[in-house]
Amino acid sequence: xxxxxxxxxxxxxxxxxxxxxxxxxxxxxxxxxxxxxxxxxxxxxxxxxxxxxxxxxxxxxxxxxxxxxxxxxxxxxxxxxxxxxxxxxxxxxxxxxxxxxxxxxxxxxxxxxxxxxxxxxxxxxxxxxxxxxxxxxxxxxxxxxxxxxxxxxxxxxxxxxxxxxxxxxxxxxxxxxxxxxxxxxxxxxxxxxxxxxxxxxxxxxxxxxxxxxxxxxxxxxxxxxxxxxxxxxxxxxxxxxxxxxxxxxxxxxxxxxxxxxxxxxxxxxxxxxxxxxxxxxxxxxxxxxx
Amino acid sequence: xxxxxxxxxxxxxxxxxxxxxxxxxxxxxxxxxxxxxxxxxxxxxxxxxxxxxxxxxxxxxxxxxxxxxxxxxxxxxxxxxxxxxxxxxxxxxxxxxxxxxxxxxxxxxxxxxxxxxxxxxxxxxxxxxxxxxxxxxxxxxxxxxxxxxxxxxxxxxxxxxxxxxxxxxxxxxxxxxxxxxxxxxxxxxxxxxxxxxxxxxxxxxxxxxxxxxxxxxxxxxxxxxxxxxxxxxxxxxxxxxxxxxxxxxxxxxxxxxxxxxxxxxxxxxxxxxxxxxxxxxxxxxxxxxxxxxxxxxxxxxxxxxxxxxxxxxxxxxxxxxxxxxxxx
Amino acid sequence: xxxxxxxxxxxxxxxxxxxxxxxxxxxxxxxxxxxxxxxxxxxxxxxxxxxxxxxxxxxxxxxxxxxxxxxxxxxxxxxxxxxxxxxxxxxxxxxxxxxxxxxxxxxxxxxxxxxxxxxxxxxxxxxxxxxxxxxxxxxxxxxxxxxxxxxxxxxxxxxxxxxxxxxxxxxxxxxxxxxxxxxxxxxxxxxxxxxxxxxxxxxxxxxxxxxxxxxxxxxxxxxxxxxxxxxxxxxxxxxxxxxxxxxxxxxxxxxxxxxxxxxxxxxxxxxxxxxxxxxxxxxxxxxxxxxxxxxxxxxxxxxxxxxxxxxxxxxxxxxxxxxxx
Numbered sequence: 001x002x003x004x005x006x007x008x009x010x011x012x013x014x015x016x017x018x019x020x021x022x023x024x025x026x027x028x029x030x031x032x033x034x035x036x037x038x039x040x041x042x043x044x045x046x047x048x049x050x051x052x053x054x055x056x057x058x059x060x061x062x063x064x065x066x067x068x069x070x071x072x073x074x075x076x077x078x079x080x081x082x083x084x085x086x087x088x089x090x091x092x093x094x095x096x097x098x099x100x101x102x103x104x105x106x107x108x109x110x111x112x113x114x115x116x117x118x119x120x121x122x123x124x125x126x127x128x129x130x131x132x133x134x135x136x137x138x139x140x141x142x143x144x145x146x147x148x149x150x151x152x153x154x155x156x157x158x159x160x161x162x163x164x165x166x167x168x169x170x171x172x173x174x175x176x177x178x179x180x181x182x183x184x185x186x187x188x189x190x191x192x193x194x195x196x197x198x199x200x201x202x203x204x205x206x207x208x209x210x211x212x213x214x215x216x217x218x219x220x221x222x223x224x225x226x227x228x229x230x231x232x233x234x235x236x237x238x239x240x241x242x243x244x245x246x247x248x249x250x251x252x253x254x255x256x257x258x259x260x261x262x263x264x265x266x267x268x269x270x271x272x273x274x275x276x277x278x279x280x281x282x283x284x285x286x287x288x289x290x
Numbered sequence: 291x292x293x294x295x296x297x298x299x300x301x302x303x304x305x306x307x308x309x310x311x312x313x314x315x316x317x318x319x320x321x322x323x324x325x326x327x328x329x330x331x332x333x334x335x336x337x338x339x340x341x342x343x344x345x346x347x348x349x350x351x352x353x354x355x356x357x358x359x360x361x362x363x364x365x366x367x368x369x370x371x372x373x374x375x376x377x378x379x380x381x382x383x384x385x386x387x388x389x390x391x392x393x394x395x396x397x398x399x400x401x402x403x404x405x406x407x408x409x410x411x412x413x414x415x416x417x418x419x420x421x422x423x424x425x426x427x428x429x430x431x432x433x434x435x436x437x438x439x440x441x442x443x444x445x446x447x448x449x450x451x452x453x454x455x456x457x458x459x460x461x462x463x464x465x466x467x468x469x470x471x472x473x474x475x476x477x478x479x480x481x482x483x484x485x486x487x488x489x490x491x492x493x494x495x496x497x498x499x500x501x502x503x504x505x506x507x508x509x510x511x512x513x514x515x516x517x518x519x520x521x522x523x524x525x526x527x528x529x530x531x532x533x534x535x536x537x538x539x540x541x542x543x544x545x546x547x548x549x550x551x552x553x554x555x556x557x558x559x560x561x562x563x564x565x566x567x568x569x570x571x572x573x574x575x576x577x578x579x580x581x582x583x584x585x586x587x588x589x590x591x592x593x594x595x596x597x598x599x600x601x602x603x604x605x606x607x608x609x610x611x612x613x614x615x616x617x618x
Numbered sequence: 619x620x621x622x623x624x625x626x627x628x629x630x631x632x633x634x635x636x637x638x639x640x641x642x643x644x645x646x647x648x649x650x651x652x653x654x655x656x657x658x659x660x661x662x663x664x665x666x667x668x669x670x671x672x673x674x675x676x677x678x679x680x681x682x683x684x685x686x687x688x689x690x691x692x693x694x695x696x697x698x699x700x701x702x703x704x705x706x707x708x709x710x711x712x713x714x715x716x717x718x719x720x721x722x723x724x725x726x727x728x729x730x731x732x733x734x735x736x737x738x739x740x741x742x743x744x745x746x747x748x749x750x751x752x753x754x755x756x757x758x759x760x761x762x763x764x765x766x767x768x769x770x771x772x773x774x775x776x777x778x779x780x781x782x783x784x785x786x787x788x789x790x791x792x793x794x795x796x797x798x799x800x801x802x803x804x805x806x807x808x809x810x811x812x813x814x815x816x817x818x819x820x821x822x823x824x825x826x827x828x829x830x831x832x833x834x835x836x837x838x839x840x841x842x843x844x845x846x847x848x849x850x851x852x853x854x855x856x857x858x859x860x861x862x863x864x865x866x867x868x869x870x871x872x873x874x875x876x877x878x879x880x881x882x883x884x885x886x887x888x889x890x891x892x893x894x895x896x897x898x899x900x901x902x903x904x905x906x907x908x909x910x911x912x913x914x915x916x917x918x919x920x921x922x923x924x925x926x927x928x929x930x931x932x933x934x935x936x937x938x939x940x941x942x943x
Contacts, residue, residue, distance in 0.1 A: 180388060181383055181385060181388035181389045182388065182389050182390055184349060184383075185381075185383065185389050187349060188380065189376065189380070189402070189454075190376035190377060190403070191402070191403075191406055195406065199394075200391050200394075203391075204391065204393060334804060441659075470659055470829060471830075471870055471873050472869060472873045472886060473658075474873070475873035475874070475884035475885065475886040476886045478875065478884055479883055479884055482883070497802065497803060498875075500875040500877050501875050503880055504875035504880060505875075527877065537804055539877075541803045541804040541807040542803060542807075542832070543806075543810065543833050543837075544832065544836050545832060545835060545874070545878050546835050546856075547835050547838075547855040547859055547860075548856060548859065548860060549878065550835075550836065555807060555811050559772050559773075559775075559802070559804070559805055560804065
C-alpha cells in the first residue's frame with residue numbers, strides 16, 4: 001500500500017497533541033504559569049516566607065510595605081507577605097480538594113445517570129436538582145453552619161455545592177456519546193456494559209468536565225474566601241486570604257490599604273490563572289481537532 | 291444454513307404531528323443464508339434494510355420473529371448469553387470515522403475484542419499484526435490513531451476489528467457509501483479476497499445496484515419494510531419482476547454515454563411505512579396498480595429461487611420485463 | 619451577449635494559507651451545455667464552484683486568474699456587485715437541500731422575497747410566479763409546498779424546491795454541487811431528468827459537480843476531470859468514457875463496479891491524494907500512476923489538446939489505448 005508520509009510517532013497520541021497545542025497558546029500558557037507559580041509558592045512556603053504565619057510582633061504593627069516586611073504588617077504585627085504565601089496553602093487545598101471531590105463524585109453520578117438512563121436517571125437528576133436549587137453560597141453556608149467551621153467541613157461544603165454542575169455536564173455528554181457508532185460497535189463486539197462505559201464512553205465524555213473544573217477551582221477559592229470572610233469558614237487568625245481581608249477591613253479607611261490589598265490580589269491572580277487555563281483546555285483534550 | 295430469519299418484524303411507536311403511529315420498519319422479513327454466500331439486501335430510505343441488519347445482531351431488539359444462527363436461536367437468548375455468540379457474527383458500519391473510538395489507537399481497537407474474549411495480551415498483539423496485514427495495512431499502523439488515517443484505511447481497521455474474533459458471518463451495512471470511488475474499489479476488492487481466503491459469509495446491505503451486481507450471489511429487494519423480490523443476482527438483473535425492482539433498475543444511471551437510452555422515470559418517492567395499508571405498499575407509485583393491489587399480498591415463488599410479492603405479476607397484469615429495458 | 623463559451627475560467631488560483639488548492643485552473647462551459655466536473659474528495663471541485671461565485675471564505679482567497687461570465691470578469695468585483703449577480707446570473711444548488719433552506723421560513727415566502735428583491739412586483743404577482751416555478755420543477759402540489767416549512771418536505775421535494783429558488787430569477791448559469799449525492803436512487807434520476815429538462819426548456823447552462831461518474835454518463839455533454847486542484851482531462855462525454863486519455867481517468871472508470879460488465883476485480887488506484895501543502899514539481903498524479911517515469915517526476919505536464927476539444931494533462935496520453943479502461 002502506497003503511503004503518504006505520516007507524522008512522526010509519539011507526537012500524535014491525543015495527549016501529546018494536546019500538550020503541543022497548550023504550549024503554543026500564549027494565553028493558556030500564562031494561566032498555567034500563574035497557577036504553577038502559586039502552587040509552588042504554597043508548597044515551599046516555609047522556605048520562601050521570612051516569617052511564620054502566626055509570628056506576631058507587637059512592636060511592628062500596621063507597618064506599610066518595606067524591605068523587612070514586603071507587604072507590610074497588620075494589627076497584630078503579622079507579616080502580610082508570609083501570611084499571603086501560607087494562605088495559598090489553605091486556599092489551594094480548598095480549590096483542589098473541593099473541586100477534586102466534586103469532580104469524582106459528580107462524574108460517577110452523571111455517568112451512572114446518563115448511561116443507565118430511565119428510572120435511575122430521573123431519580124439521580126432530581127436529587128441534583130434539589131442541590132442546585134440553592135444558590136451555591138447559601139448552601140455552603142448552611143452546611144458549614146450545621147457542621148461547624150473547619151477546613152475539612154469547608155471543603156466538603158464547597159464540594160457538595162459543585163457536584164450537580166459536574167453531574168449534569170457529564171450526563172449530557174454521556175447521553176450523546178452513548179449513541180455514537182463506536183459505542184454500538186462495542187456492543188456488537190460483545191463488550192460488557194461496564195467496559196463500554198469505562199473504556200469507550202467516559203474518555204470521550206469528560207473533556208468538558210476538565211474545562212469546567214478549572215473554572216470551578218477559581219470559584220471555589222472565591223467561595224472559601226467569602227465564607228471565611230463572614231466568619232463561617234476558616235477562623236481568624238489562621239492565614240487564609242478571605243480571613244486576611246476580613247482582618248484588614250476596618251483599616252482601609254484609616255489608610256492601611258496593604259492589609260486587604262495583597263490577599264485580594266492573590267485571590268484575583270489565582271482565579272485568573274485558573275480561568276485562563278480553562279479556556280485552553282478544551283482544545284487540549286480533543287484529538288479530532290487538528 | 292448459517293443464518294435464518296423467520297418473519298422478522300420491528301415496529302417503532304412514534305408520534306407524528308401529535309398523533310400516535312406505528313412505524314413498520316421491518317415487516318415479516320424471512321431469509322436464509324448459506325455458508326460462503328454473499329447475500330445482498332437492497333433498498334432505498336425507509337426500506338428497512340439497515341434495521342434488518344441491526345436486528346440480526348440484536349443491536350435493535352426485534353418486535354417479533356425468529357433469528358437462528360448456526361443452529362442457535364438468538365432470539366431466545368438473554369443479552370448475556372448472546373455475548374458468547376457475538377464472536378461469530380460481526381458487523382461493519384457505514385461510517386468508518388464514527389465507528390472508531392477517537393481516543394484509542396488502532397492496535398488497541400483491534401486487540402480489544404480479542405482480549406475481551408479471553409486472549410492474552412501477547413497473543414492479542416500477534417493476532418492484531420496478522421489482522422492488519424490481512425486487510426492490507428502495515429503492522430506499525432497499530433500505533434496510529436483514527437484521525438491519522440484516511441477514510442479507506444479507517445474502514446480497513448473496522449474490517450480488521452470485525453474479523454478479530456473469527457466470525458463466520460459478516461454483516462456489512464453500506465460499508466463503502468461514505469468512501470470515494472477509487473477507495474471503494476479497494477475495499478470491495480479486499481472484501482472479495484477475504485471471502486476467498488478465510489471462508490466468510492456476507493450479508494451485504496446497500497442501495498448501490500452496481501455493487502450488488504459485482505459481489506452478490508443472491509439479492510433481496512426491500513421496499514417499505516418488506517421484501518418485494520428475491521432471486522439469484524444474474525436472474526434479478528436479467529429478469530426483474532417486481533415493478534419496484536424494475537423502477538430501481540431504470541433509475542440507475544448508465545455506465546457510459548454510449549449506453550444512454552430512454553426509459554421510464556420512476557414516479558414518487560420511497561417512504562417510511564407509518565401505519566401502512568394492508569395491501570401493496572408500492573401501489574401508489576406503480577404503473578400497473580389496480581384494485582386487486584389493495585389486498586394483502588405475500589411473497590410467492592415465480593420461478594426456481596425467484597420469489598416476488600406482487601399480485602399483478604401472478605394475475606398477468608404485470609408483463610414480462612422487456613429485454614431492451616434491462617438488457618445487460 | 620458574446621459568442622463563445624458562457625463561462626471561461628483562466629488560470630484561477632485559490633489558496634488556503636499555504637495550500638495551493640487551485641493553482642492555475644482553466645475551464646470552459648459552453649452555452650446551453652451540461653458540463654460535468656468530476657473528482658473525488660480533495661480534488662478541489664467545490665472550491666472551484668465557490669471561487670466562481672466569490673464565496674470563498676478565509677483562510678481561502680483567490681490570488682489570481684480570471685472568471686469570465688459572458689466576457690465579464692468576476693474576480694475583481696466587489697461584494698455588492700457579486701451579490702447582484704448571484705441568483706440573477708449565476709445560481710448554485712447544494713448537496714443538502716434542507717440545510718440550505720431556512721427552517722423558520724416557509725418555502726413560498728423565500729421565493730417571493732427573491733422575486734421582489736431582484737425584480738420588484740406586487741405580492742400577488744410574486745406568488746403567481748412562485749407557484750409557476752414550483753410547478754415547473756415538478757412538484758405535484760405547488761400550493762402545499764408554497765406554504766410548507768423545509769422540514770415538512772421530503773429529500774426529493776426539498777431538492778426541487780432548492781432548484782426552484784435557484785432558478786427564480788432566470789440565471790444563465792446553474793452550478794450544481796453534488797445535487798443528487800444525498801438522494802435515493804429513484805429520486806436521483808428524477809432530479810437528473812429535471813435538470814436536463816430545464817436545460818432544454820430554459821436554455822440553461824449547467825455546471826454539474828459530482829464524484830459519481832454514472833450521473834455524468836447519464837446527462838452530461840462534456841466532462842472535465844479534476845485531480846489535486848487541476849483539470850487533468852476534458853472533452854465530450856462520450857470521448858472521455860470510451861477513449862480516456864489520462865491514467866487517472868482510466869483508473870476512475872475502471873474502479874466502478876458496473877451493472878453491464880461484471881469484472882472479477884475492480885481496478886484500484888493505489889495510494890492517496892497528495893497533500894496540497896507540498897506540491898511536487900512534476901505531475902501531481904505521478905506517485906500513483908501506472909504509466910509514470912522519471913520525466914513525469916521532473917516535468918509538469920500541460921493540459922494539451924489531443925484532438926478537437928479533447929485535452930489531457932499527461933506526457934504519455936497518446937499511449938493509452940481504449941482497452942486500458
